[in-house]
Amino acid sequence: MYVAVKGGEKAIRNAHKLMARDRRGDTNVPSLSLKQISEQLYLSVSRVMAEGSLYDVELAALGIKQSRGDLIEAAFLMRAYRTTLPRFGYSKPIDTAKMLIRRRISATYKDLPGGQLLGPTFDYTQRLLDFKLAADGEAPAPETQEFEKEEVMPRVTDLLNDEGLIEQDAPIAPDAPVGDLTREPLTFPAERDLRLQNLARGDEGFLLALGYSTQRGFGRTHPFAGEIRLGEVEVDFFMEELGFEVPLGTMTVTECQMINQFKGSASAPPQFTRGYGLVPGQGERKVMAMALVDRSLRAEELGEEIDSPTQDQEFVLSHSDNVQATGFVEHLKLPHYVDFQSELELIRKVRKEWQEKRNAAEQELVAEAAQ
Amino acid sequence: MTNLIEAQDISGEHYNFAYLDEQTKRMIRRAILKGIAIPGYQVPFAAREMPMPYGWGTGGVQVTAAVIGKDDCLKMIDQGSDDTTNAVALRNFFVETTGVGTTTKTKDASIIQTRHRIPEETLTKDQVLVYQVPIPEPLRFLEPRETETRKMHALEEYGLMHVKLYEDIAKFGHIATAYAYPVMVQGRYVMDPSPTPKFDNPKMDQMEALQLFGAGREKRIYAIPPHTNVVSLDFEDHPFEVTKFEQPCAICGAENVYLDEVILDNDGNRMFVCSDSDFCEDRRAAGHVGLLGTNPLDADKTTEEAE
Numbered sequence: 001m002y003v004a005v006k007g008g009e010k011a012i013r014n015a016h017k018l019m020a021r022d023r024r025g026d027t028n029v030p031s032l033s034l035k036q037i038s039e040q041l042y043l044s045v046s047r048v049m050a051e052g053s054l055y056d057v058e059l060a061a062l063g064i065k066q067s068r069g070d071l072i073e074a075a076f077l078m079r080a081y082r083t084t085l086p087r088f089g090y091s092k093p094i095d096t097a098k099m100l101i102r103r104r105i106s107a108t109y110k111d112l113p114g115g116q117l118l119g120p121t122f123d124y125t126q127r128l129l130d131f132k133l134a135a136d137g138e139a140p141a142p143e144t145q146e147f148e149k150e151e152v153m154p155r156v157t158d159l160l161n162d163e164g165l166i167e168q169d170a171p172i173a174p175d176a177p178v179g180d181l182t183r184e185p186l187t188f189p190a191e192r193d194l195r196l197q198n199l200a201r202g203d204e205g206f207l208l209a210l211g212y213s214t215q216r217g218f219g220r221t222h223p224f225a226g227e228i229r230l231g232e233v234e235v236d237f238f239m240e241e242l243g244f245e246v247p248l249g250t251m252t253v254t255e256c257q258m259i260n261q262f263k264g265s266a267s268a269p270p271q272f273t274r275g276y277g278l279v280p281g282q283g284e285r286k287v288m289a290m291a292l293v294d295r296s297l298r299a300e301e302l303g304e305e306i307d308s309p310t311q312d313q314e315f316v317l318s319h320s321d322n323v324q325a326t327g328f329v330e331h332l333k334l335p336h337y338v339d340f341q342s343e344l345e346l347i348r349k350v351r352k353e354w355q356e357k358r359n360a361a362e363q364e365l366v367a368e369a370a371q
Numbered sequence: 372m373t374n375l376i377e378a379q380d381i382s383g384e385h386y387n388f389a390y391l392d393e394q395t396k397r398m399i400r401r402a403i404l405k406g407i408a409i410p411g412y413q414v415p416f417a418a419r420e421m422p423m424p425y426g427w428g429t430g431g432v433q434v435t436a437a438v439i440g441k442d443d444c445l446k447m448i449d450q451g452s453d454d455t456t457n458a459v460a461l462r463n464f465f466v467e468t469t470g471v472g473t474t475t476k477t478k479d480a481s482i483i484q485t486r487h488r489i490p491e492e493t494l495t496k497d498q499v500l501v502y503q504v505p506i507p508e509p510l511r512f513l514e515p516r517e518t519e520t521r522k523m524h525a526l527e528e529y530g531l532m533h534v535k536l537y538e539d540i541a542k543f544g545h546i547a548t549a550y551a552y553p554v555m556v557q558g559r560y561v562m563d564p565s566p567t568p569k570f571d572n573p574k575m576d577q578m579e580a581l582q583l584f585g586a587g588r589e590k591r592i593y594a595i596p597p598h599t600n601v602v603s604l605d606f607e608d609h610p611f612e613v614t615k616f617e618q619p620c621a622i623c624g625a626e627n628v629y630l631d632e633v634i635l636d637n638d639g640n641r642m643f644v645c646s647d648s649d650f651c652e653d654r655r656a657a658g659h660v661g662l663l664g665t666n667p668l669d670a671d672k673t674t675e676e677a678e
Contacts, residue, residue: 185590327425342549
């Protein structure tokens with residue numbers, strides 16, 4: 001019995017001890033180091049940083065180790081830690097045009113200024129289990145060569161801009177407040193900054209399914225992968241005390257710009273519109289799905305008909321957070337016997353009434369037949 | 372790495388008293404004050420991520436953390452009992468982060484955090500009852516959109532709820548809501564009492580204690596100040612009825628209390644015992660005995676301990 005009996009405290013302690021033992025597994029096998037996780041499971045680390053909403057490789061690795069590789073649990077650990085950290089302020093917007101590029105591809109042009117840079121990717125590999133890896137074989141090192149850093153790697157969306165074919169970034173006032181749904185509760189309708197924050201923290205699987213549904217016709221947006229880029233950007237912070245910006249360091253980000261058709265409206269000419277995705281670390285699937293969903297959520301702004309789940313702000317933004325979702329789904333494990341008792345009483349009462357009615361009806365039939 | 376490992380210790384210096392930083396507590400207290408000023412109105416607040424999952428009491432925990440002080444004495448219950456797993460976990464959380472005294476005695480507590488029950492003992496003006504709320508919106512299952520339900524509250528447009536209750540009567544002959552039974556607070560806001568059984572609804576009316584409701588995942592706080600009218604929704608010809616149990620508590624003989632049904636063996640034999648475990652213990656200590664005499668579950672426990 002998991003409730004009602006005294007001794008629950010001891011049972012909980014013992015359950016945690018058992019979990020710690022299972023987490024460690026066979027002690028003849030060396031324990032995982034955080035470095036091993038952050039070096040060799042970087043895509044897991046990236047996902048935990050994105051959904052945990054905290055850019056810290058080491059903590060993400062610890063979360064993964066502590067959660068036995070359950071990435072949602074790891075993101076939850078990150079969130080619970082993040083919320084206790086003091087808030088010094090907001091950094092300046094990062095400039096992804098100045099990214100030190102490791103990967104940059106565009107599906108809309110054969111070639112473009114800055115070139116197509118394939119970078120580290122699973123794409124074009126044959127998905128065959130590699131038994132050399134199982135035998136701990138080392139892969140040959142990639143070839144290297146000197147290169148000159150491009151100061152600015154223009155975004156594809158800027159290239160299209162020349163002809164006015166694509167919508168521009170909405171202008172932002174330099175002192176515009178930074179929306180932050182971790183400091184203010186989300187209200188509807190939510191502006192795009194908050195929507196993007198919500199999606200960046202949102203569950204990869206949920207966004208993937210939503211983005212996929214738009215491709216299959218539930219709110220079709222005619223997307224093209226304008227550009228996907230991965231690399232390091234500098235993060236700057238404006239110090240009030242000093243009166244100038246200081247760099248805080250660099251972070252790895254993945255960015256996706258989707259280009260979507262738009263047939264125009266009374267106020268806007270036909271032109272391409274954009275969906276945007278950005279996550280910390282390396283998360284290509286997530287940014288692409290995010291960009292699809294972002295574009296769909298702009299349906300109202302662009303005067304499009306809203307008839308699919310992905311276009312529905314309340315539906316998407318209220319259910320994207322996997323830490324919230326997992327908590328509420330799993331809370332069904334908690335005892336509910338008090339509510340269940342009231343339901344028991346109710347269903348007994350309703351059944352009794354049903355039976356009485358039925359008996360009465362049967363007796364009536366018998367009486368009629370006798371007549 | 373040491374800093375990471377130390378940070379895991381929530382009783383250490385890395386976390387503030389009651390876990391939340393003072394600014395966050397102030398933000399929550401402002402929401403609580405607004406809630407008290409507008410009884411039954413759901414105040415949005417920037418709920419924080421807590422070190423327990425959403426849906427497991429994060430709203431109640433944040434409210435308690437915002438109002439608890441060093442001299443408070445905390446009682447933590449779930450389903451009416453101090454010993455349910457999550458009540459134990461949440462009580463330990465406050466013991467570790469605040470060091471305040473805790474109790475299982477209803478009358479000794481200054482703050483009672485609860486899930487799904489209101490204690491049987493009448494609460495007093497020196498007490499605060501904090502409810503954990505999963506879905507604060509009483510209209511949610513009639514209208515899934517927040518934008519719509521907020522409008523309905525603003526316009527006092529509660530027709531939908533009355534239609535739902537009426538449909539119950541048309542279908543079953545009575546209102547078929549057994550828990551989370553909606554109430555009207557001070558004649559203005561329809562409110563969800565959290566999923567307490569409707570048995571507990573009358574206790575909310577004119578209660579001397581302050582009642583605070585926290586919904587963490589949904590980011591809402593609401594309140595019922597002392598001596599507020601709380602009326603369960605009903606119709607003149609179908610007045611609200613409290614669940615009645617056919618027998619008294621099997622081990623303390625209490626009547627007119629909420630009972631849990633406990634299945635005793637594989638043959639489906641069952642007993643009905645007080646859901647409020649502290650109330651039951653008090654009565655037994657005072658010499659009241661029910662039909663079964665002793666608690667059959669105690670017998671199990673004694674054997675276990677002996678082993």
